[in-house]
Amino acid sequence: MDSRAPTRRCTVAGLVLFTTVSACGGGRTAPPVTAAEPGTTASAVRGLEIPVSEAFERAVAAGTRTRTGAPGPKYWQQWTDYRLEAELNPISKRLTGQGTLAYHNRSPNTLQEVYVHLLHNLFAPGARHNTDVPWSVEGVELSRVAAQGQQLKASEKDEGPGYKVDGTIMQIRLPKPLPPGESAKLDIAWKLRVPPDGAPRGGQDGEAFYINYWYPQMAVYDDVNGWQTDQYLGNAEFYMGYGNYDVALTLPAGWLVTSTGKLVNPGEVLSSQTLARLDTASHARGIVRVVTEADRNAGTSTTAGTNGKLTWRFRADSVRDVSWATSSRYLWDATNAAVGDANGDGRPDTTAINAFYRPEQRASHWDQSARYSRHSVEFFSRHLLPYPYPHMTAVDGPTSCGGMEYPMMTCIGGKWDTLGLYEVTTHEIGHMWFPMLVGSDEKRHAWMDEGLTQFNQSQAMADFFKGFDDEERNRRNYLNLSEGGGEVELMRHGDRYPTYGSYGVASYYKPAAVLVALRGVLGENTFNKAFTEYARRWLYKHPQPTDLFRTFEDVSGQDLSWFWRTWFYETWRLDQAIDTVAPSGDSLDVVIENRGKAPMPVRLAVSRTDGQVDSLTLPASVWFGGERRRTLRIAREPAIKNIEIDPDRDFPDMDRSNQAWPR
Numbered sequence: 131m132d133s134r135a136p137t138r139r140c141t142v143a144g145l146v147l148f149t150t151v152s153a154c155g156g157g158r159t160a161p162p163v164t165a166a167e168p169g170t171t172a173s174a175v176r177g178l179e180i181p182v183s184e185a186f187e188r189a190v191a192a193g194t195r196t197r198t199g200a201p202g203p204k205y206w207q208q209w210t211d212y213r214l215e216a217e218l219n220p221i222s223k224r225l226t227g228q229g230t231l232a233y234h235n236r237s238p239n240t241l242q243e244v245y246v247h248l249l250h251n252l253f254a255p256g257a258r259h260n261t262d263v264p265w266s267v268e269g270v271e272l273s274r275v276a277a278q279g280q281q282l283k284a285s286e287k288d289e290g291p292g293y294k295v296d297g298t299i300m301q302i303r304l305p306k307p308l309p310p311g312e313s314a315k316l317d318i319a320w321k322l323r324v325p326p327d328g329a330p331r332g333g334q335d336g337e338a339f340y341i342n343y344w345y346p347q348m349a350v351y352d353d354v355n356g357w358q359t360d361q362y363l364g365n366a367e368f369y370m371g372y373g374n375y376d377v378a379l380t381l382p383a384g385w386l387v388t389s390t391g392k393l394v395n396p397g398e399v400l401s402s403q404t405l406a407r408l409d410t411a412s413h414a415r416g417i418v419r420v421v422t423e424a425d426r427n428a429g430t431s432t433t434a435g436t437n438g439k440l441t442w443r444f445r446a447d448s449v450r451d452v453s454w455a456t457s458s459r460y461l462w463d464a465t466n467a468a469v470g471d472a473n474g475d476g477r478p479d480t481t482a483i484n485a486f487y488r489p490e491q492r493a494s495h496w497d498q499s500a501r502y503s504r505h506s507v508e509f510f511s512r513h514l515l516p517y518p519y520p521h522m523t524a525v526d527g528p529t530s531c532g533g534m535e536y537p538m539m540t541c542i543g544g545k546w547d548t549l550g551l552y553e554v555t556t557h558e559i560g561h562m563w564f565p566m567l568v569g570s571d572e573k574r575h576a577w578m579d580e581g582l583t584q585f586n587q588s589q590a591m592a593d594f595f596k597g598f599d600d601e602e603r604n605r606r607n608y609l610n611l612s613e614g615g616g617e618v619e620l621m622r623h624g625d626r627y628p629t630y631g632s633y634g635v636a637s638y639y640k641p642a643a644v645l646v647a648l649r650g651v652l653g654e655n656t657f658n659k660a661f662t663e664y665a666r667r668w669l670y671k672h673p674q675p676t677d678l679f680r681t682f683e684d685v686s687g688q689d690l691s692w693f694w695r696t697w698f699y700e701t702w703r704l705d706q707a708i709d710t711v712a713p714s715g716d717s718l719d720v721v722i723e724n725r726g727k728a729p730m731p732v733r734l735a736v737s738r739t740d741g742q743v744d745s746l747t748l749p750a751s752v753w754f755g756g757e758r759r760r761t762l763r764i765a766r767e768p769a770i771k772n773i774e775i776d777p778d779r780d781f782p783d784m785d786r787s788n789q790a791w792p793r
């Protein structure tokens with residue numbers, strides 16, 4: 131999501147960067163924990179090692195992970211095929227759903243039980259949460275739970291077939307054990323009420339419905355940590371497994387529906403006028419107004435339907451979630467984006483770009499949304515990996531969407547200027563790569579999706595707004611919090627930050643600034659090569675932080691544990707200074723002082739009056755032994771105009787005033 135999207139006080143997406151999480155009503159916040167995991171192993175320089183968990187070491191021994199950051203030869207991952215049906219009544223806001231989940235056990239272990247997320251139980255009476263949620267909603271009402279063809283009963287017992295709901299997690303004890311290589315079918319029927327505006331990341335405002343976390347979703351069972359069954363408390367995001375989805379959504383005719391996945395029955399639900407305009411949009415370079423104010427009727431934008439209803443069918447392959455949106459008031463703009471060779475057939479591919487918004491949102495520049503999305507998808511396809519999905523759709527939703535990412539979809543709420551709407555759009559579209567295509571555990575490692583995305587957002591903004599320095603904004607946000615002393619380390623569960631400010635900095639701004647510093651350390655080519663290699667290796671998979679660290683080391687050929695330790699596991703600050711500059715014969719002695727705790731290379735630019743600029747570098751290793759000062763001897767002639775540390779401003783230094791000489 132977007133850390134600065136406008137929304138209500140205290141909701142997670144909000145302008146609440148420096149409000150404490152515990153100030154949000156009704157929440158229960160887990161106490162902070164330390165970063166170190168038990169059973170760590172040492173490498174690299176003493177005091178600059180990074181901990182690797184015992185669980186990860188076991189995965190390496192088992193061949194599912196490696197010491198180079200690539201998936202191991204025995205890497206495995208679970209898979210689910212979903213068939214979901216839902217009907218929404220926009221008057222009562224009630225959704226009635228039923229689904230069949232075919233869960234394929236590709237692990238080497240026999241499973242006696244499986245876990246399913248009921249994320250909507252965030253709204254159940256008495257639910258635990260650490261963000262504001264609208265009260266007087268309700269949780270998921272289960273009307274049927276069956277597994278392996280046997281109807282199950284709710285039971286608090288831990289033995290025998292049955293199910294048990296604890297907050298947002300349902301444990302299903304299977305009638306028969308599920309051996310490796312076999313599948314289990316779950317049949318579930320449920321009802322829920324779509325929450326009002328104010329619900330994190332979606333909901334309905336009476337006109338626009340953004341339907342998220344609306345179906346029973348398999349929890350991740352992975353090769354490192356087994357079942358990940360952390361509660362959804364509102365702040366920390368998600369860890370979702372991959373699967374294919376067939377979805378059928380029934381709505382009143384005349385209501386436009388857009389969803390993750392490809393619409394597979396366009397001829398049944400869209401009018402011939404809408405179909406013709408979409409066909410134009412699929413190869414147009416401009417924006418096509420597919421549905422305008424005048425078209426918003428059953429029989430004009432959509433077909434007339436049966437008994438006033440239409441069923442929209444979508445198919446989504448290799449995604450980690452499905453969400454959808456609907457309104458009778460939406461306009462629909464469409465175009466397409468060039469993504470490069472996404473399917474590997476050697477020919478360039480395109481993807482559909484859509485924007486759904488209400489007419490009054492033209493004041494927030496939504497008539498530019500499709501253009502912004504097209505630029506973002508094309509930019510990231512060039513710089514990361516080609517966008518492989520059939521569409522990318524931006525939806526004007528309830529204010530409390532803020533900016534929130536879903537596969538192929540983003541819900542954006544609130545009012546925006548052009549800079550803000552581009553920024554939130556490109557940020558959410560950046561999330562299509564992290565965590566939609568590279569499926570990290572956002573709950574335990576928020577920086578792996580938000581930090582990488584914040585960095586990518588800055589690259590897209592610099593391209594779209596020609597030279598706009600979003601990197602400096604990230605750095606400033608990090609340094610401001612660090613100066614104030616409120617910082618905690620990045621390696622921390624997303625529900626265990628003492629304040630929303632410390633969560634925002636550790637998840638978004640600091641990792642984005644740290645990636646800029648890493649680019650400075652490695653050089654742009656090596657950095658980009660390692661970054662895309664990480665994405666390529668973990669495409670549709672579940673990387674751990676260690677996999678990212680080791681991929682950068684593998685590609686660059688460098689031991690970077692000092693870098694990871696400094697910036698991910700500690701809150702050490704960087705403050706490099708030119709202490710003194712003094713003549714020594716026909717030389718000058720430049721004394722560099724490392725005033726902070728962070729060991730980083732020193733990049734020195736010496737500019738002379740004849741226009742020459744000498745670049746000198748001290749490696750980070752000069753500080754590893756705890757040394758604080760280093761003298762660099764440089765020639766006095768030609769005369770020196772000035773000396774500066776880190777002239778490219780790659781590093782997040784606390785105090786730039788002591789980096790230049792003369793002062």
Ligand SMILES: [Zn+2]
Pocket residue numbers: 131132133557558561579580583
């Ligand atoms: Zn985000």
